Each structure stands twice: as C-alpha cells, then as structure tokens.
Amino acid sequence: MAAHESRLHIPPSPARPGEPPDFSYLKTSPAGSVPRPEITAPLVTIEPLASEMVRVLDDAGTAIGPWNPHLDPEDLQVGLRHMVLTRRFDDRMLRIQRQGRITFYLKSSGEEAVSVAGAMALRPDDMLFPSYRNQGLYIARGRSLVDLMCQCLSNTRDMCKGRQMPVLYHWGSGNIFSISGNLATQFPQAVGWAMAAALKGEDRLASSWIGEGATAEADFHHALTFAAVYQAPVILNVVNNQWAISTSQKIAGGELSTFAARGPGYGIPGIRVDGNDFLAVYAVMQWAAERARRGNGPTLIEHVTYRASAHSTSDDPSRYRPQEEGRAWPLGDPIARLERHLEVLGAWSADRQDRLEKELDAHIVECWREAATYGTPSEGPSLDPMTLFEDVFKEMPKSLARQRDELKALLGG
Amino acid sequence: MAAHESRLHIPPSPARPGEPPDFSYLKTSPAGSVPRPEITAPLVTIEPLASEMVRVLDDAGTAIGPWNPHLDPEDLQVGLRHMVLTRRFDDRMLRIQRQGRITFYLKSSGEEAVSVAGAMALRPDDMLFPSYRNQGLYIARGRSLVDLMCQCLSNTRDMCKGRQMPVLYHWGSGNIFSISGNLATQFPQAVGWAMAAALKGEDRLASSWIGEGATAEADFHHALTFAAVYQAPVILNVVNNQWAISTSQKIAGGELSTFAARGPGYGIPGIRVDGNDFLAVYAVMQWAAERARRGNGPTLIEHVTYRASAHSTSDDPSRYRPQEEGRAWPLGDPIARLERHLEVLGAWSADRQDRLEKELDAHIVECWREAATYGTPSEGPSLDPMTLFEDVFKEMPKSLARQRDELKALLGG
Amino acid sequence: MPQMNLVQAVNSALDVMLGRDPSVVVMGEDVGYFGGVFRCTEGLQRKYGEHRVIDTPIAEGGIVAAAIGMGVNGLRPVAEIQFADYVYPAFDQIVSELARLRYRTAGEFSAAVTVRMPCGGGIRGGQTHSQSPEGIFTHVCGIKVVMPSNPYDAKGLLVSSIEDDDPVIFFEPKRIYNGPFDGDWHKPAVPWSTHSKGDVPAGHYTVPLCRAEIVRTGADVTILAYGTMVHVAEAAVRLAGVDAEIIDLRTLVPLDTDTMCSSVCKTGRCVIVHEATRFSGFGAELSATVQEECFWHLLAPIQRVTGWDTPYPHAFEWEYFPGPARIAAAIKTVMEAS
Amino acid sequence: MPQMNLVQAVNSALDVMLGRDPSVVVMGEDVGYFGGVFRCTEGLQRKYGEHRVIDTPIAEGGIVAAAIGMGVNGLRPVAEIQFADYVYPAFDQIVSELARLRYRTAGEFSAAVTVRMPCGGGIRGGQTHSQSPEGIFTHVCGIKVVMPSNPYDAKGLLVSSIEDDDPVIFFEPKRIYNGPFDGDWHKPAVPWSTHSKGDVPAGHYTVPLCRAEIVRTGADVTILAYGTMVHVAEAAVRLAGVDAEIIDLRTLVPLDTDTMCSSVCKTGRCVIVHEATRFSGFGAELSATVQEECFWHLLAPIQRVTGWDTPYPHAFEWEYFPGPARIAAAIKTVMEAS
Ligand SMILES: Cc1ncc(C[n+]2csc(CCOP(=O)(O)OP(=O)(O)O)c2C)c(N)n1
Ligand SMILES: Cc1ncc(C[n+]2csc(CCOP(=O)(O)OP(=O)(O)O)c2C)c(N)n1
Ligand SMILES: [Mg+2]
Numbered sequence A, B: 001m002a003a004h005e006s007r008l009h010i011p012p013s014p015a016r017p018g019e020p021p022d023f024s025y026l027k028t029s030p031a032g033s034v035p036r037p038e039i040t041a042p043l044v045t046i047e048p049l050a051s052e053m054v055r056v057l058d059d060a061g062t063a064i065g066p067w068n069p070h071l072d073p074e075d076l077q078v079g080l081r082h083m084v085l086t087r088r089f090d091d092r093m094l095r096i097q098r099q100g101r102i103t104f105y106l107k108s109s110g111e112e113a114v115s116v117a118g119a120m121a122l123r124p125d126d127m128l129f130p131s132y133r134n135q136g137l138y139i140a141r142g143r144s145l146v147d148l149m150c151q152c153l154s155n156t157r158d159m160c161k162g163r164q165m166p167v168l169y170h171w172g173s174g175n176i177f178s179i180s181g182n183l184a185t186q187f188p189q190a191v192g193w194a195m196a197a198a199l200k201g202e203d204r205l206a207s208s209w210i211g212e213g214a215t216a217e218a219d220f221h222h223a224l225t226f227a228a229v230y231q232a233p234v235i236l237n238v239v240n241n242q243w244a245i246s247t248s249q250k251i252a253g254g255e256l257s258t259f260a261a262r263g264p265g266y267g268i269p270g271i272r273v274d275g276n277d278f279l280a281v282y283a284v285m286q287w288a289a290e291r292a293r294r295g296n297g298p299t300l301i302e303h304v305t306y307r308a309s310a311h312s313t314s315d316d317p318s319r320y321r322p323q324e325e326g327r328a329w330p331l332g333d334p335i336a337r338l339e340r341h342l343e344v345l346g347a348w349s350a351d352r353q354d355r356l357e358k359e360l361d362a363h364i365v366e367c368w369r370e371a372a373t374y375g376t377p378s379e380g381p382s383l384d385p386m387t388l389f390e391d392v393f394k395e396m397p398k399s400l401a402r403q404r405d406e407l408k409a410l411l412g413g
Numbered sequence C, D: 001m002p003q004m005n006l007v008q009a010v011n012s013a014l015d016v017m018l019g020r021d022p023s024v025v026v027m028g029e030d031v032g033y034f035g036g037v038f039r040c041t042e043g044l045q046r047k048y049g050e051h052r053v054i055d056t057p058i059a060e061g062g063i064v065a066a067a068i069g070m071g072v073n074g075l076r077p078v079a080e081i082q083f084a085d086y087v088y089p090a091f092d093q094i095v096s097e098l099a100r101l102r103y104r105t106a107g108e109f110s111a112a113v114t115v116r117m118p119c120g121g122g123i124r125g126g127q128t129h130s131q132s133p134e135g136i137f138t139h140v141c142g143i144k145v146v147m148p149s150n151p152y153d154a155k156g157l158l159v160s161s162i163e164d165d166d167p168v169i170f171f172e173p174k175r176i177y178n179g180p181f182d183g184d185w186h187k188p189a190v191p192w193s194t195h196s197k198g199d200v201p202a203g204h205y206t207v208p209l210c211r212a213e214i215v216r217t218g219a220d221v222t223i224l225a226y227g228t229m230v231h232v233a234e235a236a237v238r239l240a241g242v243d244a245e246i247i248d249l250r251t252l253v254p255l256d257t258d259t260m261c262s263s264v265c266k267t268g269r270c271v272i273v274h275e276a277t278r279f280s281g282f283g284a285e286l287s288a289t290v291q292e293e294c295f296w297h298l299l300a301p302i303q304r305v306t307g308w309d310t311p312y313p314h315a316f317e318w319e320y321f322p323g324p325a326r327i328a329a330a331i332k333t334v335m336e337a338s
C-alpha cells in the first residue's frame, strides 16, 4: 500500500512554508456585480448568490451596486471605530498574554468587519450566538472593555467567575450568548432560540457564527435542518477565514463547493459575501435580518475573510503556512478598506485615523488599569476559590457542600 | 402564548386519517425527459437532476429516454423474480410474526426496486451498507432465505447468535454490512470503507441506504462531508418513502428542497430518481457506480418511493395516514410496473407471473420448514444461552467468564 | 382518584404542565399528531396545538440543541428521546452544553430542559431498544437524573422535573409502562390498577426530586433499587423470605444518601440492584458511597446484582435480566456471610 | 536506549506501527502536515504520505465513523481526538457502533480502531480542555480503555492497542506529556529524562493490555491510580511517610483485579485516586470491586480522592486537582481508622 498506488483523493495542500502564497482557488466577483434579490424572492432566484460574492467596495474605495447599503458617513465612522478598537484591543491583549498576565488569548484580526458590521446591521435585542472569534460583537454592542479584560484575567469581576478560558465571554443583558469551547454547538442552539422567539410571536431574531472548519460538525447540519423545517428567524453565519488551525478550508469541504452553497440544498438561501468589505457584510446581514423579520425564514451567509493572525496564543502559524500569505490575501484588510472608503467620501483622513488610534489605545490602557485593580495573577484581590462549587446546580446539593467544606478545611479556611 | 399568535412555521400536515390522500406536493418529471450527463460532467451540469426525477418507464410500460439501461429481458426477469420473492418473503414473515413465532418484523413492500435494481447494478464485491428496509439486497445477492429466517427466529443457526432483533442481518462473505438499530450510522461508515478501498488502490465501491427521515441525523452530514473531501468511491442513497414512522418527509426537511439537492451543496452530484421504476433505479445506480469506479467520486441518490406497509409490526399507520393513501401514490407499484414492461416486451404474461408466485411461495414455505428445524420459540433446538457472553471482546476477559459461570450455575448447568 | 398506568401518568404530567405554564413545550420524534410510539403524548397536540407539541426531525442532537436554545429564550422544553438507546447522538449537547451552561456563565444563562426517554429491557427490543444508560449521565455534573418506579411517582417527579430550573434527564422504565412487572415473565401481566401507586391525582402535584422512598421497611438487609427493579426486588424479598428494607431511590442525582445510608447502618447489609451493565454502572457509586458511610456497620460485603457486562441480547432477555432468583441469591449471600 | 517524553513515545509507537503494518493509518484534526496540536504525529505525514497520515474535517463523529468503515475494510486506523473534551460528538459511533459491532454480528464484523486522546487538567485549559471522561467509557462494554502514566508504557501500550483486534480508547494524560508531574505545580518542571520510564526502546515492543503494575511495593496501604495520578500518589506517599503499595492500573478495561485485590487483601487499606469527578467516576467501580473482593481484609473504609463534582475551573485548577496534600490526608484517614 505505497502512497503512489493509492486512489484516495486528498485535497491539494495549500501553500506551505517556503512556498509562495497561492490564492488561485479563491473565486471572487467584481464589486457591484451581484444582483440583490427581493427578500421574498424564490430560492432559485437567490441560488446564484451562493457561488458569487457580494461586494460593495471597489478597489478605489467607492461603494457601488445594488447591495450598497448607503450608510451615513457617521455610521461608517462608528463602524470603523468599533473595528479599530477591536483590533487594538486584540493586539494589546496578545501582548498581555505574552507577558504572562493572562493564560491564553485569541485574536480576530482581519475579520473585524464580520462581527462589527454584523452587529450594527441587527437590533440590540436580537440574540447573538458567537464563536470565539467574534469579539467585535461585544465591542459593537458596547460591552465595557474592563468586563472583557476581567474575564480574561479570571479575576474578582470575571463574569464567568474564573470558570472559562479567556475570550469565552457571555453577556446576558447585552443579548450575547455564552461562547462554548466546543465548536459549533451554538449553531443549532441559535435555531432553537429563534424557534422560541417565533413561537412566542416575538419580533426578535437570532444570529450565530461559526468557522468554516466547524461546519463539518454535526451541529451545523442540525442547525440547517431545524432552521429549514421550522423556517426559524435566524441568520447562520459561516466565517470562512481559510484556515482551521493548520488545515485549509478544503479539508473542511470547501474544495468543490462554497460553504454558502450548503444552504440551498436544505432549502435555505445561501449568500457568499466579501467578509472584508464592511458595507457588503452590513448589506447582506440587513437583507437576511429583514427576511427573518418578515417571516421568510433563515439565511446562511458565508463571510469570506482571512485569519490574519495565529489561531490562538497556543499556535504558531509559521509551521504550516507561508509567512507572507496574509499580505497576498486578495480581499485586503477590512479596516484599511473602510478607511479608504471614508476618505473617498471626504469623511476621513490619516490624521483622524491617527487620533482615533491614540484615543482608543489610551482608552484600552485605562481599562486595563481598572481591570487590574480587580485582580491579576500577581496582585490585587482574588476570586474566592469556594465559588468553584457554585452554579453547578441552581442550589448547591448537600454532597457538593460537603466537598466545598473539605476544600475549605484543606485551605485552612 | 396561544397558538394563533405564534409565528413558528410548522410544515403543513400531510393528509391524515379521514382526509383524502394528497400528493400534490410531489414533483415528478415525464419519463425520458431528463438528460443523462456524462459521468465526468461538471457538477453544475448535473445539478438540475437533483430537482428533476429520472424516469424510464412511461405509463404504457415502455422504456424511453437517455437513461434507458437497455437491459435484456432475461435480466429484467431476474429482477422481477427478486422483487416478487422479496415481497412474498416479507408477507410471509409478517404472518409468521402475527402468529407470534417471531418477535418483530419490518417489510419493504413497495420499495423493492430500490434494493433489487440497486444490487443488480453493482458488482458482487462492492460493499453494501443497508438500512433495515433493504431486504431486497440480500435476496438479489442470493442469501438463502433459511439464513434470513433463522436470524428472525434467533435460533441455533442465527448469524447474530440471538443478539439482534429480526431483520438486522449481516453477511460478511456476501459483502453486506451489519444493520444497526441506530439510524444512519452506516452512512459515514460506508464512506470510511470506500476511503479504505481507494487508499488500498482497490477497484471496489461502497453503497449505503438510509431513509429520508434519518437524513436529519448527524451521520448524514458526516457522510457527505467526508465523501466530498476525499472523493470517496461511494453511492449514498436516500430512500424517500414519504414517511418516517408517523411524520411526513416535510418534517425531515423535504418541504422546500429535495433530499438529492443536499448533494450539490457539498459538491456531490445529487440525483432524484423514480424509486418505483426498476429501470430508472438501475440506470442511475449504474451511472453512479461508473463515476465512483473511474475516480470521479461520490453520488447522492434520492429514491422517491412509498412505504406501502406499516413502519413495522409495532406500528399502525391507520392512526396517522389515510388508509387509501397507498393506492393514490402517483408512482405506482414497482413490481406491477416491471411486469407491465416485460409484457410490453413480450417477455412476460399473467400466467408466468402466476407460476412464479406459486413457485416462490412454495420455496418460502420450504425454507421456513427448514429454518424451523433449527429452532423456533416453541420447539426444536435452542441456542445455548452461554453464548451471550461471547464476542463482547475477541477473547473473553476473566470478569466476563465469571459472570458466565454465575449464570451457568444459576441455570443449573 | 383516577387510575393511571405509567404512560397515562406521564401524559397527565405533560398535560397539566402544558395547561398551567405557557412556556412549556413538548417536542420529539413522532410526539405530535401520532402521540409518541409509546403513546405518552397522545392527544396533547390536538389539545395544545402544533406549536406547543412539536414533531421534530430525527436528530436527537438537534432536538436537544434546539431545546437548549428554547430554554435560553425562556421556554421549558420537554424533549422526548424515542428510546434511551438513541440518546447518544445528543450526548455532546447534553454533556458539554446543557449540563455546563449555568456553571460556565456563573448563572447568567441556563436552560430548564427536561429530556425524557424510555429505558430498560424485557420488551424483546434487542441491544438497541433495551439499554439503561443512566449510569453514564450520573457521572456528568450539572444534570439531575430521575427514574420513577410507578405512575404516582412518575407524574409527580415529572412535574417537579419540568418545574425545576436545572436540566433533568428523566428515564421511564418501559417494562413497567403498563404494569408493575416483578421479573417473572411467565406470569400474566398485572395492570397498574392492582397497585396502590396506580392511583394518580388528575391535577397538579409534585413528588420532590432528591428524595428516596422506603417502599418496604425491614431490619435484616437494605436493598437499593430504582425503576423496574424496585418491583423485582420486592419479588426477590418474598422469595428469599427475609425482612428486607427496600429503598426506591427515584432520583439518582442528587442522591439521597441519608435515607440509603441510615438504612444500611441499621441493617448492616446491602444489596444493590440495577438492570444496566455492572462494570462502572450506577451500582458502583452506590456501593462506594455505602461503603464509605457505613463501613463500620457492614456485616457482609455489599452485593451488586445487575445486567451482565454485555449488550442486551434479543434472544436471552430473561437470562440477562437480573431477576428475582439472582437477587434472592445475593440476599442469601449477604445474610449468610460472616 | 533513547530517552523520550510521552509525546515522543506516542509518536514513536505510531511511527513503528506505520512502518511495520501497511494497514495502519493515522487520522484526525491537524495530525497531518502540522503534526498535531500536541506534536504527537510530528513528521509522520512527511515519512508515510498524505494517505497514511490523514488530516480530517473537524467532526469527531465523522472521524470515528470513517475509522470504523476503514476498520471493516481491513485497516487499523488510529484516530486522534484533539482533546478528550471533544469526544462526545463521536459518542454514538463509539458506543453504539464501534463497541458493539463484533457482538451484534457474532464476530463476523469488527473494527480494530484505536481512538487516542489527550485528557486531564493542569494546563490552564478551563472546563473544555481538562476533562477526564474515562469513567464513562469504562461503562461501555466492548471497548478497552487504557491510560499510561509514562513514556515507556505509553509506547508499549499504544503498540498493543493498535495490534489488538478490539477497539481501544487510549487516553494520554497531557499534563505528563513533557515530564512526570507530581502535583506540585510550584516546583520547576521535571523532564522525563530524569525518570527511568523515560528510557524508551526505539523499535517495536509491547506492554500487555490488562496488566496493572506495582510501581511501589508496600505493606500498609494500597493506592490505586492511573495516568498523572500515579506520580501524584508517589509524592503523596512521600508526604504521608507510610509504607504504601502503589498500583498503576494502566488498563482500566479489562481491569486487572487480581493485582489490585491481592494487594488490598495484603495491606487491608485502600485509597483510590483519579482526576475525574468523583460521583460515578471510575473510582466508584474500583471501590465496589475492592469491597466485594477484599471485604474481610479491610481495616478501614476505602477512600476516594478525586476531582470535585464540578466542571474543571480555569482559575482554580490547583484547588480542583486532587493533589498530594489531599491524597496524603486520605492516606492518614485510612491509616488512623479503626
Ligand atoms: C468539538 C471540537 N473539536 C475540536 C476542537 C479544537 N479546535 C478548536 S478551534 C479549531 C479549529 C476551528 O477552525 P474554524 O472553525 O475554521 O474556526 P477559526 O478558528 O478559523 O475561526 C479546532 C479544531 C474544539 N474546540 N471543539
Ligand atoms: C438514532 C435513532 N433515533 C430514532 C430511532 C427510532 N426510529 C426507528 S425507525 C424511525 C423512522 C425512520 O424513518 P426513515 O429514516 O424515513 O426510514 P423508513 O422507516 O421510512 O424506511 C425512527 C424514528 C432509531 N432507530 N435510531
Ligand atoms: Mg477558519
């Protein structure tokens, strides 16, 4: 059974370290070229959108075509601010992790538009079921950075009471669901949430995000099946950032078909969008939200983007992809592209950008300073270990109380 | 939360007892109308076949169109014989169950073409991963009825040594995999088997069958994903017999899209075929087999058929569907349609049909007589209960041997 | 008082809860129009509508996931798994999500989901319609595990489970759906109407979770059982002719160790009975706990009587089933030990 | 003899088996080009090709299902689950299929699949990168369950597992991938080169399944442990200053009851240690078995020292972890009991 006799197809390897980056597999559409169907359009009319790519911003930074959401410059500036804050927050937290002050971190760099435009296109009472790479949702909905930092620190103000790894946030009052360490589980949960909203006759929708790698999990199938059967008011987002740790999107099933294309097979419109184009993401999310609100059911959206950083602080991408790959990514950087667009609109400048960055950096530093007062590994107050026995059940059973007392005695408490 | 306020979509109920049968939802294509693409054709060319319906036999019983497999009358007669034997075997076993001589039974009536034509279109060394409603595969591959009956009897010749419910057969040397009580599990296993065949450079393929209801299980998604990624030589068959116990195929996700349509979303050709048309099933299976053998990868086939009998002997379909529904089924009966075709060819007659049925009935009776000599619940030899401890592991661990000895002592052995 | 079998008791609990609480929904395979393959949901869809009693696709993992989402959105879903043998596709959603949601969010999110499923053998179901996987779930912290042994408890415990804010896995021993089976399969079936626990109030009432019941007081030996095996234990005690105390655990998690251990400390002897396979079954935890709590009172080794460590064979159900003879033998062993 | 850490030992076992047996294939998430997130498959794809060391989609259920199909077709797949915490999506294929295939076909079909996965806490992984779910698998009849405590055993047991015709779940305690961690997380890390079991032959050898090892002989108390906890138990024994016998179980199913029970019968005392949660954990089975076999020799109640019955908290790993102090306390308790 030598390799050469084998007929087993292995998807072609992406460019590996030492090889030139190769994105020849990526199919894009020119900005403005893809039609925008009515939200009530029959599935067959929408089907081509699963293999095309909705794009609004052209190379010159102009917004064109039927998907242009015609946002005010003020709104775009807000979007830009959220994206920049997300990126700089990520960068700072990475440095903090490298200094050993938090145990782990995971950036969303290069993918900020997916979360920020997504959150802005929805209403605050729509329920979000994110993956671990959607910190932009928190930023766009205005969660205090201090709270996010305290979670990463597992300190006395940690919303998770020290139980979750960094970035696995949640936000009840902000309508953002808990992030699971187990991939994809949130996808069908979002569908159930949306079914309940419909069942109660409420005008709220759910939106969930997973990576393209995670689409291979059972949960993806359950989500699509249940969403289709009950026409749940849900937006199912696949964030195709080309990589799942070390394996390319081809290993996830992206070689012969797009991830958006899964949708029509289940009776769900699938739309592929340039995930680094803030306006396109906004427009597509808005379209899907409108559909859901009008009772036209779920939409599957594939956001084509690029994971610009390592998978996480436990990862070293130089082992499996060319260092220059990010620079070769054909869809550019979402922040730079929106800046450019605002410049074209005459609503932005290098100077403003500079000031914005400084302002946000200062804000981040200040937040960190505050967060640290609630405890860091080396100083400040620390969470009471006895809390580890709480919340297993709503009320602590006797047996667990005994275990708590045992630990208390052991710690000399 | 009164029902009228709810916006949750519930797929429209099928015709229920007391209502007239309603198959208006069923989309068919005229016989001969659907083109037959080359097996190397690109996916987009094949895609329409997922919503059309491949049919060869027209209402007059003539075989027409590009999918006509041009089988010899002799082969057709063999196919007819297998189908009739399958049906009459099913009928006899049902009566035997009603007499309390076996504990359970499950018929495939109305769906015989799916299995028989399927098996005939493949090679004997292709590996089959059936569901519980594929007894025609065993018949077409020539497994002795005595063996099948002994399994249903859990007697001394039971291939399962009394461990499985009736009909959960397997056949190592006949290349038919074990039937699981757990729905859909065989689907991705077949893909793994096919991957191994390709890996070893063998020229064998795998074919698996599940019900449309079972497509909602995770295994369906895993099968399609792995088959697509590795281009495994596998035929994935969905037998859409309109019902999953009491729920219609709409609850399984058939309202807005066909089951064949799931394929293209994963990059796998999907073909919808008239499952009651022996010639069409044969032709489509042959096409898919050819594709797999030539290294063109997997095919998903939806066989549109009708479950003419109860789900199983534990079921009473008059509780959930109109009694007359079967007669109203637009695609007729696979046996009657093949008979008609053979008559049109001048290769069959009512008289020959009559003789065939008598011959097969006599054969079945004789097989039952023999099977009964290997033990029935009321008489003849019986399986040694001590065998229940075998085959948990290849070698019996000490702890299990002790349990065996305990039972032996208890039974006074 | 109405007489109900265990199916009707379950149905009545669901009926009462659907009627009282608009946030309760019932969902599962064939539970809607058809009323469930064991008829536990019969008539409920007609009464409460397709939106409250929902037929689902055949995907246990999807059912539980959707139920979790609904629970997060304020509903109290009661999901049916058609057979306990088919719960494994939902295992990840139960273990990684349902059980841990409250913990990982420090109480900010939770889902009050009840997952019902028929379990146990003795109905000729072979290895995929006979399993008793409760032991596995008892090792998963964050879910409660319940198994009633009679209609009265079934209804009261199911109402408690649905009203409980924690997730509950609710096992229904299908061999006793229609009558209190005592392990003697030769005997004609006995209906619940012959049993005092077949008297079931029509309206709302609860049987508290986490409370075992002493169903027979005795001085010589304590028998710990639940579900079907409570009745089999009763038969075994008659057979053995000893003055046994039989405890019906009813809730396995959280476990009522006080009731069970004070009994064993009194009798000094203990036999544990379940239908599931022996190795690492729930009986192991019971034995370990009793041993820890009652060591100095124990007069003989604790015995476990369980299913053998094999799948449940179709042909040899009654050789497999831990019937009265095996239990009686174990009782004898602990009585004679010294 | 080469010195290896546990990662290298696993890698070497795979290397040896890929080299010797063309039917062996390695598969899993990131195991191919990258060599696995813990580097256990490093270099193997380069050496044996993309067809023998296969990167898979992220679908544990699909991985195990495909492995079963491959096994049926004569291969010996070694599937990696990236973390034991992520095995649950594969639970149905393992429990309903892999474990039961031989039984339900009376031996006509089987699949010699090995499923490897890193388990255990102490690496700041929080509740979804720290679990020890071995107890659950020990309740599933038809699969063997193995957990080594050192590089030498890891390689020998993994080779045995791959060569075994039954399915094996192979747990790798990730806290000891790089060194024999004894529970004192303040101390600088110790490499395997300091430990005699870090000497690992380069070629093929086996450590037999189902055989426990006495890693320290002693007269006063028997400590049953496996995986990481073997080293922690050693530290605890030093701390407690007793003459303890420490048994490394190595294979949990089938269990070497002879070795463990004859030790307890000798010492009369027993402490059971594992990192998994306590309730219905594997320690329960060990306790029940010891109690049954050694009752008349027991001088004190058997003690279990385990993880608490909560998920593994990110912030409080060392409060959660059953460290030397807790084990030493339990040893003291059993020594003093009377
Ligand atoms: C059920 C499960 N299996 C495996 C993992 C380990 N894991 C964490 S992230 C990851 C890759 C996910 O890739 P993708 O879905 O594309 O998301 P991305 O990281 O690119 O955003 C893997 C395999 C997990 N967390 N959960
Ligand atoms: C995992 C699992 N869930 C549920 C069942 C119970 N069950 C057996 S058959 C069946 C209906 C299957 O319908 P379909 O797949 O359409 O096949 P058909 O019976 O129509 O051939 C159900 C729900 C099962 N056997 N396995
Ligand atoms: Mg990705």
Ligand SMILES: [Mg+2]
Binding pocket: B211, B212, B213, B239, B240, B241, B242, B243, B244, B245, B307
């Ligand atoms: Mg069906």
